[in-house]
């Protein structure tokens with residue numbers, strides 16, 4: 001396979017490129033937004049700075065590298081940002097996905113994998129799980145843009161006979177996650193003895209998945225997934241945000257008094273919990289990293305790589321300010 005990965009300088013994308021490069025020719029196309037890491041691309045065999053909205057460029061790249069498979073991981077991904085700047089989410093996650101599909105169709109790419117999210121299903125109460133056939137009911141502008149990207153992907157499959165598949169993961173964590181997201185943000189704050197901001201009552205639940213387990217699942221879908229199918233990816237590791245904050249403080253030997261309740265996120269989804277039986281049953285995927293050891297090693301990583309996340313945080317904020 002010759003694989004085009006979009007967003008391979010982002011958190012999930014860079015882990016994916018590392019994994020896929022061991023077996024395939026991989027080309028990473030990334031726009032390098034505030035969340036993209038130019039350093040990630042230094043060791044990648046084929047990196048091209050580019051925007052998925054540039055159809056001509058995407059077609060040239062696909063043709064030049066004889067791409068037969070696209071794994072589309074480029075996205076605006078932060079819910080809080082989507083509440084403040086919703087339009088860029090539509091540009092990248094909806095229109096960008098469609099432009100990429102157009103390029104793929106015109107160049108007769110064989111397989112297209114859309115990397116998506118469990119947030120397209122909306123929010124759960126205390127009980128129940130998201131299944132692949134659960135109704136799409138997104139709440140944030142981010143989730144709605146990803147749901148739209150999923151629907152347009154499926155439409156291209158049905159209309160033009162393209163082989164398309166969708167993966168929907170739960171909340172990822174692990175090394176190199178941009179420090180705007182809950183786990184790296186809280187670790188960073190705790191390391192500096194700053195208050196850990198917890199939105200609302202802290203009892204919102206997320207279902208956590210280590211990024212390496214996620215990437216192994218995407219790779220499997222790319223290799224063995226069935227045309228037109230959706231695959232949920234998660235490892236049934238539900239935690240309240242408060243539990244995460246407490247674990248981080250405990251691991252770093254910091255006082256629980258650093259927890260600080262702040263205003264809630266607008267339209268804050270209460271609970272995500274995903275059923276991933278299908279990918280386990282049909283493709284034989286299994287998560288290998290349990291939350292306890294995964295969180296421990298992630299905390300260690302952020303402790304040892306302060307330079308990386310501090311730089312990303314300040315660089316990211318600078319680039320945002322310029323925009």
Ligand SMILES: Cc1cn([C@H]2C[C@H](O)[C@@H](COP(=O)(O)OP(=O)(O)O[C@H]3O[C@H](CO)[C@@H](O)[C@H](O)[C@H]3O)O2)c(=O)[nH]c1=O
Nearest residue numbers: 077078079117118119170171180181182197198199204241
């Ligand atoms: C950044 C931050 C977040 N939170 C809360 C909001 C959420 O309930 C929870 C996790 O927030 P976030 O890390 O922003 O992640 P969340 O909104 O769940 O979305 C993530 O998980 C999704 C998959 O479920 C991905 O599709 C998204 O791209 C990813 O950002 O923690 C806080 O309480 N304090 C914070 O400072």
